[in-house]
């Protein structure tokens with residue numbers, strides 16, 4: 001998330017617990033510089049908000065980071081690796097059909113006219 005998205009997340013959290021006094025600006029200054037919060041995407045941010053709702057109080061930065069790690073674990077565990085690239089994000093053309101390895105290499109011709117095998121960005125990463 002961007003620092004602005006983190007700010008808006010904090011506004012939402014404070015909105016959930018309007019009776020809790022909180023030094024909102026100090027909280028923003030701290031949270032928007034946190035590498036873990038900056039590294040997650042908006043979708044993960046939304047999942048974290050569900051945990052914040054269940055928390056029944058405004059979480060501290062260490063608490064919110066624990067929540068981020070919880071949802072990250074959930075995401076990794078529930079998505080099986082892509083069968084094309086084995087989760088690497090790069091497709092080398094290797095396919096297994098009926099137990100037989102079918103290797104359709106991707107090739108490119110380099111500047112000197114030499115044919116090289118290559119990998120392509122896997123569909124799952126697009």
Ligand SMILES: [Zn+2]
Nearest residue numbers: 082085122124
């Ligand atoms: Zn893939």
